Amino acid sequence: MQRLILATCLALAATLVLAAASHAHKVNIFAYVDGDTVVSDSGYSRTKRVQGGTVEVLDAATGQVLLTGTTDKDGLFAFPIPAKAREGHMDLLLRLKAGEGHQTEWTVKYAEYGSADAAPSAIEAAEPVEAAPAKVAAPMSGGVGVAEVEAVVRKELAPVKRMLADMNQSGPTVSDIMAGIGYIFGLFGVAAYMKSRKSS
Structure with a gap:
C-alpha cells in the first residue's frame, strides 16, 4: 500500500x-493589420519572445507561400500586404516555425485589410455624373489633415494591439x-x- x-x-x-x-x-503568434502592413508578434510567454523564428505567409486557401521573414529580438515581424493577396482577396495564413518542433499559425482575414479596397470599386461602378469643379480637400479644423489624424490614431492604437498580443500569449x-x-x-x-x- x-x-x-x-x-x-x-x-x-x-x-x-x-x-x-x-x-x-x-509558442504563440498574434497578428494585426496596421494600414498597408501586417504586424506579427511571436512569443513563448509575455516575457520570452521568439527571436530568429521563421514566419511563412501563405494563401490560406491554397497553401501557396507568398513570402517569408524572420522575427526580430522582440519577436516582431512586419510585412507589406502583397498585391497578389489584395487582387485575389486572400486570407493570409501566418505560420511560425520557432525551432525544436515548435510551430503555430494565425490567420489574417481578407476583411481585415481589404475594406479599403471596396470603396474605390464602388465609386468606379457608379453611374457617371456631371463633372463638378475640382475642389482641394480642406484640412480639418486646426489645419490638421486626414492623413495626420490616421497616423495619430494608428500610433494610439499600437499599445492596445500589443496588449492584445500579450493577452493571447499569456x-x-x-x-x-x-x-x-x-x-x-x-x-x-x-x-x-x-x-x-x-x-x-
Missing part, C-alpha cells in the same frame, strides 16, 4: 512538472507555479501521513 501511494505521488508530481514545462514552451504565472509546487508537497505530505499511521 505504501509503495502504491508513493508511486502515485511521484507519477502525479512528474505529470505536473511535465505539463508546466510543456506550457512554458508553447504563460504560466508565478502563482500557477507556486500552486503546482504546493500541490506536489501536499501529495508527499499525505504519503508521509499514511506511512506514519500504518507504522503506529
